[in-house]
Amino acid sequence: MSENRIVRMAEIEVDPQHLETYRALLAEEIAASVAVEEGVLSLNAVAIKGNPSRIRILEVYASQEAYEAHLRAPHFLKYKTGTAGMVTSLTLLEADPIMMCSKP
């Protein structure tokens, strides 16, 4: 894999009142991003068991350019504006891959 990859971990807290709507918007955004954007390599979103309003997303982009293009994509902007009032905390951690393996 290329060393140009951009990897991020998003740590998100969602207002529990809006959790179901938030999850639907996030799922739609992830599916569209990976399907449509060549440079979005993977988006894996999970909720912490027992505390489902705590969301983590591991994001992998092919390059800085791919990441910036993603931020301008209509499906991302729909998610971002649609969920702005639902997110009570957002921490974006930049990361360096150590080893990323998935079944083919």
Next chain:
Amino acid sequence: MSENRIVRMAEIEVDPQHLETYRALLAEEIAASVAVEEGVLSLNAVAIKGNPSRIRILEVYASQEAYEAHLRAPHFLKYKTGTAGMVTSLTLLEADPIMMCSKP
């Protein structure tokens, strides 16, 4: 994908003195697990930029049985015993997938 999947997020702090050795053992363990174990679907390990002794691993197993088999696998036991003195903090968060998409 099956709803039997087991998803975990490991949050690990490593003694900076042993970080390079730790990373090598972790990388070896991840490669072996995904290559050899049918039920290990993905292991994605990253280090937080600017704080490389903070490690996150997103782990996906096909089932509870696959996860338990992984804990008994020789490559996992080698990693676990080999790094025991290097890990200063370990938090295992069980998680529920929301949406997990990767490029084929």
